[in-house]
Amino acid sequence: MTPIELRRKTLFTLLGWAVALLLSFPLLWMVLTSFKSEAAAIARVPHLFFHPTLESFRVVQEQSNYLRFAWNSIVVSLGSTLLALLFAIPSAYTMAFSPTRRTRGTLLWMLSTKMMPSVGVLVPIYLIFRDTGLLDTRTGLLVVDAVGNLPIVIWMLYTFFKEVPREVLEAGRMDGAGPVREIYNLLLPLSLPGIVSTSLLATILAWNEAFWSLTLTAAKAAPLTAFIASFSSPQGLFYAKLSAASTMAIAPILVLGWVSQRQLVRGLTFGAVK
Amino acid sequence: MATIELRQIRKSFGESEILRGIDLTIRDQELTVFVGPSGCGKSTLLRLIAGLEDSTAGDLLLDGQRINHVNPARRGLALVFQTYALYPHMSVADNMSFNLKLAGVPKEERERKVAEAARILNLEALLQRKPKELSGGQRQRVAIGRAIVRNPKVFLFDEPLSNLDASLRVRMRVELTRLHRQLRATTIYVTHDQVEAMTMADRIVVLQAGSVEQIGTPMELYRQPKNIFVAGFIGSPRMNFLSATLQQNTSSGTMIAFPDGATLHVPLISKSAQAGEKVTLGLRPEHAYLAENSVLAAKVQTVEHLGPESYLHLLSRYGEAMTVRVNGETTTKVDADISVGFDPGSLHLFDKSGLAFESPSMLTTGTGVSN
Numbered sequence: 001m002t003p004i005e006l007r008r009k010t011l012f013t014l015l016g017w018a019v020a021l022l023l024s025f026p027l028l029w030m031v032l033t034s035f036k037s038e039a040a041a042i043a044r045v046p047h048l049f050f051h052p053t054l055e056s057f058r059v060v061q062e063q064s065n066y067l068r069f070a071w072n073s074i075v076v077s078l079g080s081t082l083l084a085l086l087f088a089i090p091s092a093y094t095m096a097f098s099p100t101r102r103t104r105g106t107l108l109w110m111l112s113t114k115m116m117p118s119v120g121v122l123v124p125i126y127l128i129f130r131d132t133g134l135l136d137t138r139t140g141l142l143v144v145d146a147v148g149n150l151p152i153v154i155w156m157l158y159t160f161f162k163e164v165p166r167e168v169l170e171a172g173r174m175d176g177a178g179p180v181r182e183i184y185n186l187l188l189p190l191s192l193p194g195i196v197s198t199s200l201l202a203t204i205l206a207w208n209e210a211f212w213s214l215t216l217t218a219a220k221a222a223p224l225t226a227f228i229a230s231f232s233s234p235q236g237l238f239y240a241k242l243s244a245a246s247t248m249a250i251a252p253i254l255v256l257g258w259v260s261q262r263q264l265v266r267g268l269t270f271g272a273v274k
Numbered sequence: 275m276a277t278i279e280l281r282q283i284r285k286s287f288g289e290s291e292i293l294r295g296i297d298l299t300i301r302d303q304e305l306t307v308f309v310g311p312s313g314c315g316k317s318t319l320l321r322l323i324a325g326l327e328d329s330t331a332g333d334l335l336l337d338g339q340r341i342n343h344v345n346p347a348r349r350g351l352a353l354v355f356q357t358y359a360l361y362p363h364m365s366v367a368d369n370m371s372f373n374l375k376l377a378g379v380p381k382e383e384r385e386r387k388v389a390e391a392a393r394i395l396n397l398e399a400l401l402q403r404k405p406k407e408l409s410g411g412q413r414q415r416v417a418i419g420r421a422i423v424r425n426p427k428v429f430l431f432d433e434p435l436s437n438l439d440a441s442l443r444v445r446m447r448v449e450l451t452r453l454h455r456q457l458r459a460t461t462i463y464v465t466h467d468q469v470e471a472m473t474m475a476d477r478i479v480v481l482q483a484g485s486v487e488q489i490g491t492p493m494e495l496y497r498q499p500k501n502i503f504v505a506g507f508i509g510s511p512r513m514n515f516l517s518a519t520l521q522q523n524t525s526s527g528t529m530i531a532f533p534d535g536a537t538l539h540v541p542l543i544s545k546s547a548q549a550g551e552k553v554t555l556g557l558r559p560e561h562a563y564l565a566e567n568s569v570l571a572a573k574v575q576t577v578e579h580l581g582p583e584s585y586l587h588l589l590s591r592y593g594e595a596m597t598v599r600v601n602g603e604t605t606t607k608v609d610a611d612i613s614v615g616f617d618p619g620s621l622h623l624f625d626k627s628g629l630a631f632e633s634p635s636m637l638t639t640g641t642g643v644s645n
Binding site for chain 1 (some may be wrong): 324325326346347348351352353355356357359360361362363372373376377420424
């Protein structure tokens with residue numbers, strides 16, 4: 001390696017680390033703060049070295065039932081992902097293998113719905129939920145999350161399905177496979193890595209979704225995003241407790257993301273690097 | 275036992291018409307080859323017969339039954355794809371038995387049929403492997419095995435050898451011909467390679483721009499091409515074409531004149547061609563030879579030695595490129611001035627629209643016996 005190459009490489013490595021640190025700094029700071037005492041947490045000059053305490057976690061757990069919120073989050077994020085896949089797989093299959101002149105437009109239009117702020121449809125959705133008794137139910141939130149993620153899920157599956165050779169499915173058709181068999185026996189096994197990446201992303205998005213969970217749920221169906229929010233306003237700003245609650249809320253999904261980071265990166269950069 | 279009949283089959287993709295009214299009968303037990311340049315519609319025609327495409331118009335009949343809207347799997351046809359299209363996540367055995375599994379055939383019978391096909395194709399040792407662990411030729415055989423296991427009425431092959439290297443292609447060609455003799459099933463084989471068409475076919479269908487140019491046995495097409503396209507497409511190296519002018523129609527043939535006024539009597543006639551019309555003279559490289567004082571003088575441009583034979587690439591004195599097959603031991607050098615001889619009976623003549631002139635007595639075949 002020439003000195004210039006070495007310098008280049010070092011520079012890029014440093015730059016990479018700097019960006020990574022910058023991006024994860026708030027998260028790191030939050031985790032650190034969650035182990036501080038309230039006094040240390042609001043100190044004007046931040047303490048880099050401090051006596052770690054689990055006090056905040058204890059209080060948070062005492063004040064609210066973490067497990068109930070976590071269970072709601074799990075049910076809603078996994079359920080919404082399954083529901084989204086249920087609709088997205090046939091849609092993406094149709095668009096990938098029987099495209100028409102309008103397929104491209106349809107895909108773009110679906111994605112464009114994500115550009116509209118959620119609050120734009122708040123009133124109608126709220127009214128529908130009120131009239132159908134879906135307010136503060138896990139089912140309701142699950143449906144809203146699934147519908148919200150549907151464009152991204154369809155779009156991602158579409159790109160993954162496009163990678164499956166059309167002839168393989170045609171061979172299946174010649175062998176007597178109908179659309180359901182074609183999807184189940186051929187398309188799904190062949191695009192499994194893509195489906196896993198897509199599901200992970202959808203799960204993470206649903207887990208982190210705050211707008212609808214704050215507006216559509218209250219006591220019964222509130223997920224972890226609502227759990228964090230409940231620590232922000234009523235008692236003023238108790239940074240340590242808020243941080244502890246946030247840490248508890250993001251811990252499961254963080255672990256999931258960590259375990260599956262390779263899949264996730266592959267899924268997200270798919271199409272860009274091929 | 276199966277006969278396929280196509281009646282005025284048309285297919286359009288949007289504005290562009292791919293097939294322009296195809297009438298064709300695929301005879302029982304025959305190996306019919308669809309051949310033509312890329313984009314001529316031969317693969318589309320095959321996919322249409324397979325049921326993977328719908329025709330825009332026309333009727334498709336299998337043993338007299340209209341099957342235009344019958345599900346591909348119910349037509350009883352098996353298609354071998356150019357890319358093999360094996361199921362990558364299944365073993366060879368599973369690839370071959372997938373159809374039977376879907377049809378609800380019991381496990382023992384599936385295994386028996388797979389074993390039998392594997393025996394025919396020499397695949398016994400590979401049954402548990404995945405497609406990615408196989409060579410190109412082995413994958414090809416699995417794809418054929420998948421078709422055999424189904425015991426179809428008709429085998430359809432879509433350029434099955436084009437992904438193989440040259441030597442393997444020759445071997446598979448022989449193997450496929452042998453297989454066809456063994457199974458005696460009606461077979462349609464699509465290729466752009468006229469050598470494959472000539473060597474394998476019982477009957478060839480030459481297609482161009484979505485229309486059938488000619489149907490016939492390989493030797494019929496070789497000896498009596500109906501038009502200039504078929505004449506140029508069938509035979510390798512390609513037929514030589516020389517421009518001339520029709521001077522006079524006689525009862526025994528046609529008198530043509532070359533650009534410098536030299537004339538030649540060709541024993542072929544046309545009902546429509548008129549004196550003064552531009553015509554094209556056709557002469558196959560293998561029907562030409564070196565001669566003294568022929569009407570066709572030329573200069574040697576390159577000499578290709580293939581061993582058993584050599585090809586002389588010439589520039590005729592009328593400025594047209596020609597190829598002549600000569601003895602492998604030829605001593606002819608580049609830049610030599612030579613004269614090309616031929617048997618008049620081996621000549622072909624085409625009118626201005628490219629239609630072939632016919633032999634005055636329909637019995638003569640026009641075979642070249644020169645060289």
